[in-house]
Each structure stands twice: as C-alpha cells, then as structure tokens.
Amino acid sequence: MALSRARIAETALALVDRDGLEALSMRKLGADLGVEGMAIYRYFPNKAALLAGIVEILLAELVIPPPSDVPWQRVFRELSHAYRALLLRHPHAIPLLATLPLSDPATARAAGAVMAQLRAAGFDAPSALKTLATITSYVVGVAQWEVGTAPFRAERNGEPFPLPPDADPYLVELAPQLAEDDCEETFEFGLDVIVRGLETRS
C-alpha cells in the first residue's frame, strides 16, 4: 500500500481511537503504516497538520441534510444527537473538536450547513450563529466531561460512588444516581432546556 495523505490520516485516526490521543506519535504512526516515522513529513509539514487532517475526516462523518419543512425543534434535536454520536464514536478525539476555528474549511462547511437549517427555520443570521455556538459548546462540553470521568463511573457493580469522605449531604443523597450511567438522560435534560429557551426567544 502506497503512502498518501488520506491513508496516513485514516491510520492516525484509527490509532487515536484505539490507544488514545497521547499515544499518537510520528514513530508509532509510522509503525502502523509499515514505514519509518520520518516518512510522514513528506505528506504533512508537522504534527499539527496531521491533527487537522484527522479533524477533516471526523467532520466528513457528519451528514447534515438540506433544509426542509420539518419543525426546527426536531432538526435541532437531530443535529445535536448526530454530533453527540460522532463525539462518542471517537471519544479520544474530542479535544481535537473542542476548538474548531471557522477559518478551517471542513469546519466552515459543517457550520454553513447548520446555519442554512437554522435560517430556513426563521432564525435571523446573528441569532443563528449564536445558537450554533451555544449548542456546540454544550454538546462538546457534556461529551468531554462524560468521557473524561468515565473511569470513575465504570465497573462499580452496585458499590456506591466513591465520594470524598466530607462530601456535601446534597451530593451524598445523590450517590446512587451518580453510580448509574445516566449520561444520556442528563444530556437530554440540557437539550430540552436549551430548546425551550430558544422557543421563548424574543
């Protein structure tokens, strides 16, 4: 298999999905490609460019339908769930998606498609952009917290959540709830809050 930008970036994403973002080094990626790590510099000027290549692949996974006459609330919810699902499919790559500048072509493409949806739903341009920023921040924030704290929620098998000994009574009261895997419910709660808040916009 010949080396190419696409194959390198795809192999890099597979490595990140498998071993985590910190495990991605030019040398290890070279090994996965059957080549010395330094060969990658023929295709990417540095590691930052390689990470941008990974982001491009990830955002391409996000299929955003063209505007239709479906109620905007439903479109808004579906797009939020689609983005959340993308993040949870690639938990180790979430930090790469937490700071996406609109100057990046792949980001601008996805943002433009969502803007088209919101504007078709009656949002004016400034509100649509701020709505996009709000929901994106929320979805990324939840996913990052959820994935980062997963080791503390995992595998308790009925044992209580390990709160510190001097924890607030309000938290102790919720220890059983904390032990369960109710991230999806928590996400839905916040999504409902945001949709209702947008419905009552002036």
Place this chain on the structure above:
Amino acid sequence: MALSRARIAETALALVDRDGLEALSMRKLGADLGVEGMAIYRYFPNKAALLAGIVEILLAELVIPPPSDVPWQRVFRELSHAYRALLLRHPHAIPLLATLPLSDPATARAAGAVMAQLRAAGFDAPSALKTLATITSYVVGVAQWEVGTAPFRAERNGEPFPLPPDADPYLVELAPQLAEDDCEETFEFGLDVIVRGLETRS
C-alpha cells in the same frame, strides 16, 4: 525558600499561565523552583498528581456564597459568570477543568456548594444535579472554544475574517460579526437561553 506541595503547585500554575499547558515539564518546573526536576517526585508521585494539585488551587479561587433569598436566576447568572471569569483568568488551564470527577474532593466541595444554592431555590435533587451538569458543560465549552480560536480572531484591524474561499453565503454574510470580539455577547445569549429554559421546566 523550602520546597513544599503548595509552593510547587503554585509555581506550576504560574508556569502554565505564562507559557501554556504543554510547556509544563518536570524539568522546567524544577528550574522555576531553583531545583532539579527530579526533586518534585518527593512531593508528587507523578505528573497527574501535580495537575490535580493545580486544579485544587483553581477551584479554591471560586468563592460560592451560602444560599440566600436572592432569586435563583440571579444566583445562577452570577455563579456562571464567576466560573467563566475563573476560566478566562487561566485560559491555558481550561483543559484541566473540562473533566472534573466528583470523586475529587475539591470538585465535590464546589459542586456541593452550588447544589445547596439550587436546592434552596426549589430545585429537587436530581434536577439540581442535571442543571449543574448543563451549565458547567456550557460554560466550559464556550470558554474552551473562545480561547482555542482566539488566534484566528485576534489582531485583524478591520481586515475581514479569513473564511475559506468556498464558504457558505450564510457565513460570508456574518464575516464582519465574526471579526469582532463578541464572545461576551455570545456567552450571554446562551446563558439567557438556558435560564429561560429552566424557568419553564415542568
């Protein structure tokens, strides 16, 4: 000045604030302390423990007043602004605050204090926890995006925002708005949405 856990963690935070999170290495921190890097291992078992020490200092900066009879909307807004201000005072440390498990004592303390506020305002326990998760995710998500994309927004002096050539017309239309530093306004927009959404909770 003798070495101590507190002095090491404070010096580490100062280094991160000055040079960024990636610049924090045991060797450079040692240099700032006037000592060889390896000496730090007498006080922290590894780098992860050192980062936890930094988090502890940061969360201690967050003063959360006891419950009062102020309307919960105002308390909610003030706590959100206080947390946002903390993040913007330490922009390079934001990734450390993006994944805070409640098993961490400093986190549990801050979370407990906020829970007390929300419960005094009439939220039941499960709702208070999910509300805390929602607002935290939003505040961290916005701050992280804002800081991470700051280089692309900075110092344009009237030049248009550098959108990619094939950008969506809906984005091109907003280029002037993108060039301005309206992050505060965007944050406020999302905060209003969330507060309104919480007001209409069932």
Place this chain on the structure above:
DNA sequence: ACCTGAACACCGTTCAAGT
C-alpha cells in the same frame, strides 16, 4: 521521488549516590 538513519533537543520516571 520517496524513504531511511543518525542526530538534536527535548520528555516522564526510576534509582543509586551524595550531603
């Protein structure tokens, strides 16, 4: 044109040795 090997300036971490 494409890849390799050696080199440089870094990492986190361990551990025997110094004081």
Place this chain on the structure above:
DNA sequence: ACCTGAACACCGTTCAAGT
C-alpha cells in the same frame, strides 16, 4: 530527610544519505 546525576525509554523535527 532532601536533593542530585546518570540512565532508560520515549518524544517532534531536521537533514544528509541511500535507492
């Protein structure tokens, strides 16, 4: 008790050399 020096197994990146 507290810090140092050397060592190990890693990093990203450059560049002359090979094919």
